[in-house]
Amino acid sequence: GAGVSQTPSNKVTEKGKYVELRCDPISGHTALYWYRQSLGQGPEFLIYFQGTGAADDSGLPNDRFFAVRPEGSVSTLKIQRTERGDSAVYLCASSLYPSEGYNEQFFGPGTRLTVL
Template sequence: GAGVSQTPSNKVTEKGKYVELRCDPISGHTALYWYRQSLGQGPEFLIYFQGTGAADDSGLPNDRFFAVRPEGSVSTLKIQRTERGDSAVYLCASSLSGPASAGTQYFGPGTRLTVL
């Protein structure tokens, strides 16, 4: 079956602009996660959805970052007033886990965001 997909694969934008990054999770996966990966480092958690609601958004760096999952499937990560420090690979993952226990997270290929 299809894995996690993310679009676009690459996004180049100018400082101060608004961007949206999309994630299509594996069909039937109720849990969805966003991570950010800087060069040479491991992914860092941003936000976790269980169904339509954000169960944990403690990793979002500031209020310029926001994510939604209105129908419990596709999610969009939104970044306002982008800064050069936002440049990174943004990874999405999904899993079958419920709120009570951890399940295997499967990652998409990521969106490479470059802010000029």
């Protein structure tokens, strides 16, 4: 079956604009994660969904960042009033269920966000 997909693959926006990044997880995967990766760094956790609810949003940097997963499948990461420091690759991952962390995560190709 299809893997995790993310759209758009690249997004260029101006400072202060609003952006939405979309993630389509693998069908049947109940757990969905968002990460952000800056150049030369490892991915940093942003938020985790179990089903429709955000079980852990401790990685969101501030209240300009928000994510939803209304039907427990597709998720959208929303960034308001973008800043140049938001430029990064945003990665989405899904897994069957976290179950004490034993399940591997399947990553999408990422969305490269550039804020001018």
